[in-house]
Structure formats: structure tokens, C-alpha cells
Amino acid sequence: MSIGPVQETSATFVGMPAFPEAAREALANTQQRTNLRNATHTIRAKRASVVAEVPEWEALRVAGAQSKDEALHHLGDYLEHLEASLVANGAVVHWARDADEANRIVIDIARSKEVDEVVKVKSMATQEIELNEALEAAGINAWETDLAELIVQLGHDRPSHILVPAIHRNRTEIRDIFIREMGKVGRPAPDDLTDDPAGLAEAARVHLREKFLRAKVAVSGANFAIADTGTLVVVESEGNGRMCLTLPETLISVVGIEKVLPTWEDLGPMLQLLPRSSTGERMNPYTTMWSGVHEGDGPQEVHVILLDNGRSHVLADSVGRQALRCIRCSACLNVCPVYERTGGHAYGSVYPGPIGAILNPQLRGTASEIDQSLPYASSLCGACFDACPVRINIPELLVQLRGTVAQQGGHRAESAAMKAAAWVLSDPKRLAVAQKGATTAGRLIGGRTIRSVPGLGAWTDARDLPTPPKETFRQWWVREHDGRDGDGQARGRADGIPGSEGGLPDSDGDER
Numbered sequence: 001m002s003i004g005p006v007q008e009t010s011a012t013f014v015g016m017p018a019f020p021e022a023a024r025e026a027l028a029n030t031q032q033r034t035n036l037r038n039a040t041h042t043i044r045a046k047r048a049s050v051v052a053e054v055p056e057w058e059a060l061r062v063a064g065a066q067s068k069d070e071a072l073h074h075l076g077d078y079l080e081h082l083e084a085s086l087v088a089n090g091a092v093v094h095w096a097r098d099a100d101e102a103n104r105i106v107i108d109i110a111r112s113k114e115v116d117e118v119v120k121v122k123s124m125a126t127q128e129i130e131l132n133e134a135l136e137a138a139g140i141n142a143w144e145t146d147l148a149e150l151i152v153q154l155g156h157d158r159p160s161h162i163l164v165p166a167i168h169r170n171r172t173e174i175r176d177i178f179i180r181e182m183g184k185v186g187r188p189a190p191d192d193l194t195d196d197p198a199g200l201a202e203a204a205r206v207h208l209r210e211k212f213l214r215a216k217v218a219v220s221g222a223n224f225a226i227a228d229t230g231t232l233v234v235v236e237s238e239g240n241g242r243m244c245l246t247l248p249e250t251l252i253s254v255v256g257i258e259k260v261l262p263t264w265e266d267l268g269p270m271l272q273l274l275p276r277s278s279t280g281e282r283m284n285p286y287t288t289m290w291s292g293v294h295e296g297d298g299p300q301e302v303h304v305i306l307l308d309n310g311r312s313h314v315l316a317d318s319v320g321r322q323a324l325r326c327i328r329c330s331a332c333l334n335v336c337p338v339y340e341r342t343g344g345h346a347y348g349s350v351y352p353g354p355i356g357a358i359l360n361p362q363l364r365g366t367a368s369e370i371d372q373s374l375p376y377a378s379s380l381c382g383a384c385f386d387a388c389p390v391r392i393n394i395p396e397l398l399v400q401l402r403g404t405v406a407q408q409g410g411h412r413a414e415s416a417a418m419k420a421a422a423w424v425l426s427d428p429k430r431l432a433v434a435q436k437g438a439t440t441a442g443r444l445i446g447g448r449t450i451r452s453v454p455g456l457g458a459w460t461d462a463r464d465l466p467t468p469p470k471e472t473f474r475q476w477w478v479r480e481h482d483g484r485d486g487d488g489q490a491r492g493r494a495d496g497i498p499g500s501e502g503g504l505p506d507s508d509g510d511e512r
């Protein structure tokens with residue numbers, strides 16, 4: 001795997017500390033931890049309940065993974081097919097190698113329409129390329145219309161969750177942001193606004209409505225892009241997305257190339273997997289699909305920008321490419337014990353949590369300190385794999401990426417420890433000596449818990465070391481079986497190691 005950089009670290013996150021430092025800071029924010037725990041536990045419980053209702057859930061997961069794999073294994077063919085279908089439907093297709101190209105295309109289209117503002121439906125791809133910042137630099141305001149994205153934008157904040165970008169905010173904080181900021185960019189919040197959810201939603205609705213009715217250009221992403229029909233699909237909860245996708249005259253959709261699905265039939269499992277995994281709902285309230293331009297109905301000019309931005313690099317890795325199956329449901333975030341405590345900002349990307357820990361280092365390479373630290377932002381408990389609706393083996397990828405980081409010398413102490421362990425484990429004699437040393441230490445310690453080891457403070461500050469046993473397994477076996485090994489043969493008992501006189505088994509278990 002290349003160590004990149006493949007995709008530039010986005011400007012918003014440049015200079016962010018590596019995960020351990022950022023996580024330490026986040027852990028000190030008790031209000032944020034409370035908000036996160038409440039939110040993730042609520043969504044987690046809802047998801048578990050609706051998933052349990054579906055007896056064929058595992059079969060659906062397999063079907064979802066197979067659809068994505070089929071698309072990824074023949075990605076070039078399906079993308080060309082998608083382009084042809086879109087063009088036949090009246091859309092204009094653009095190809096963007098990276099963030100700069102994609103942003104330039106959007107700005108050129110907006111300028112050709114002589115607008116100084118666009119409305120946006122929530123889109124991870126446009127956050128990834130920092131489109132809002134690029135538009136602002138070009139003198140064009142981008143108004144986020146998803147409620148959570150609006151909160152993040154008005155709060156001059158960064159998203160901390162894929163699905164609920166303002167998950168780190170509570171109702172009182174949101175009310176304060178609305179009162180303070182709404183009037184600066186449009187219709188102000190009412191003076192008597194409280195933290196009642198209905199009142200907050202109403203304030204956002206009224207604030208956004210004038211922008212929807214005025215905007216001539218909208219920007220969206222897409223959850224899925226169906227090759228055989230040229231259909232783009234957006235799945236959402238609030239209806240603001242549908243306003244964006246249907247009201248303006250021009251619609252620009254920035255779509256990652258991994259969003260392609262081969263056929264209409266492939267959409268079926270996805271529309272069952274995604275809402276249950278993301279919001280814990282049987283069906284999301286709004287699913288909007290559009291296939292190009294239709295006279296008198298919706299936008300009369302439709303542009304689709306197919307974005308690479310490091311994805312073909314991920315595709316080239318036979319293990320790593322499974323990360324491109326991701327449908328951005330966020331189930332892995334909601335079950336992750338690390339994410340629950342640190343929140344999303346510590347991951348230094350719009351992709352936080354377990355998926356961010358594998359996707360960012362693959363998209364951006366492992367040259368930077370933060371991308372080297374992300375594969376370690378996990379306890380490898382495996383909850384993310386169990387929750388993932390498209391069966392991405394996140395722990396497997398984390399381990400592979402840790403190997404990449406170790407090979408490039410990223411974590412020197414760990415790398416040295418692993419080399420020493422490999423040296424010991426590759427030779428039975430060395431292993432026997434090491435085991436003897438450990439059991440001697442175990443006897444000396446006498447079963448007491450090891451709470452600190454000089455030089456291993458970073459480890460033992462947070463954990464106790466297991467006490468070494470007083471004898472090795474081999475010594476125990478010989479003692480319990482009257483000096484005989486597993487074949488019933490009498491063995492030498494020098495050092496209590498079976499076989500130490502008659503030939504040691506090599507690493508394959510054969511006598512030599």
C-alpha cells in the first residue's frame with residue numbers, strides 16, 4: 001500500500017493534532033461526552049430493535065455487500081454505463097480527479113448562472129472536497145439546508161458524525177446558536193425561542209424556506225447512482241433535501257465514483273439496510289430519485305460530477321477496497337466505544353469513527369501524523385464489523401493499516417517490540433528461554449498485579465499488565481502427564497521443556 005499523500009488533507013483539518021492528543025482534549029469535555037453517550041445509545045437501541053425485526057438481515061447484508069463488490073470489481077464499465085444513461089436522460093456528466101477539479105466545475109457552473117448563492121442538501125462528498133470554502137472564496141454563499149448541517153454551519157463548527165453532524169451539541173446550545181447567528185445570514189430566530197425541539201425545527205424551517213424559494217442553483221450528493229437507468233438517489237429524513245432537489249432551476253450533484261450500483265434491483269436491499277442502520281427506522285421519510293431532466297418537472301439543467309479524489313487508489317488495494325462499499329450509515333460510529341467517548345472531531349476529517357479510521361488513511365495515505373494515528377484509534381472489539389450493513393471488515397483493515405504504519409517506522413517503539421517478538425517466536429530455543437524467564441519472573445512476583453513498568457508508562461498508566469504464570473503450558477503438560485508429551489512419548493525434562501533433549505519441534509511442528 002502506498003503511503004501517499006493521495007488526497008490532500010482538507011484545509012479545515014490541517015494542523016489538527018494526531019488522534020491521541022485530540023482524543024485527550026475531547027475526553028476532558030464532559031458535556032460533549034454526555035451528549036454523545038445519550039445520542040449514540042438512543043440510536044443504537046433503535047437500530048438494534050428494527051434490525052431484530054428482520055429475520056433475513058444477514059442475507060440482506062450479504063446481498064448489499066455483493067452488489068457493491070460487483071460494482072467495484074467492474075467499476076470502469078459501470079461508470080461508463082452510468083455516464084451513458086445519464087447523458088441519455090439529459091444530464092451533463094463531468095469527471096473530477098480531485099477536490100480542486102470538482103470545486104472548479106461547480107464554481108464555473110454557478111458563475112455561468114450568475115448566482116451568488118446556492119442551497120445544499122447534506123453531502124459528505126462536498127464536505128470532503130470543502131466545496132463551501134471554495135465557493136465562499138469565489139464569492140458564492142453555500143447555504144446548508146439539512147438541520148444538523150445548518151447548526152454546524154451557523155455555529156462555525158465542524159461536523160462530528162456522519163449522519164448527525166451536530167451530535168455533540170445539545171438543545172440549549174442549538175437555541176443559543178440560532179438566536180446568535182440566524183439573523184446575520186437571513187431570517188432571524190424568534191426572540192422567545194426556547195430549546196423545545198418543535199420550536200427549534202420551526203425556526204430552522206422558516207429561516208430556510210426563503211432560501212429555498214430564492215435559490216436558482218442547488219448542490220447535492222447522492223447515496224446511490226444506478227448505472228442501468230441513470231438514476232441518482234438521495235435518502236433523507238427532513239424533506240429539505242427534496243426541496244433542494246426539485247425547486248431550483250439547476251442541480252449539480254457531486255457523486256463519489258464508489259456510489260454506483262449496477263442495476264435498479266440492487267437498490268432494493270440498500271433501501272432496507274440503510275434506514276435501519278442509520279436512523280433506526282424501518283423506512284426513511286424521504287427517498288428522492290431523479291433520472292436526468294424532465295420538461296416542466298424539477299430542475300431543467302442537471303449536472304453530475306463523478307469524483308475520484310483518492311478512490312481509485314483505494315480500489316487498487318485488494319483488501320482495502322472493501323471500505324468503498326460504505327453507504328455512510330454511521331452504524332459503526334454509534335456502536336464504537338472509542339467514538340462514543342472522543343466524538344468525531346478527534347479523527348481530523350469529515351469521516352470520523354471506525355470508517356474514518358480506515359478510510360482517511362487510505363484516501364490520504366499514511367504520511368501525516370494524524371493519518372498514522374487513526375488505525376490505532378480502536379480497541380479492535382469488532383462491534384463495527386457486526387453492525388456494518390455491507391459487512392466491511394473494519395478490524396481487518398485496521399490491522400492491515402497498522403502494519404503499513406509500522407513498516408514505514410511510524411511507531412518506533414511498537415515496531416521494535418514487534419521485531420523483538422518475531423525474533424523470539426521464530427526460534428523454539430529462544431521461545432523456551434523467554435518462557436523460562438517469564439515464569440521465573442512470575443514466581444518472583446508471586447501473583448501480584450503489575451501496575452507500572454519503567455519505560456512502559458504509556459501502557460501501564462491505563463492498564464494493568466497480566467502477571468506471568470508460574471510455569472509454562474509445556475511444563476504444566478509434562479507435570480500433569482507424568483513426563484510424557486501429547487504422543488505418549490517420554491520426553492526430556494531439562495528446563496521442564498518437552499523435547500529439549502530429543503530434538504525441538506521447528507516452527508511447523510516437525511522434529512528436526
Ligand code: SF4
Pocket residue numbers: 162277325326327328329330331332333355384387388389390391392
Ligand atoms: S463502514 Fe459500514 S457501518 Fe460504518 S458507515 Fe460505512 S456502511 Fe455504515
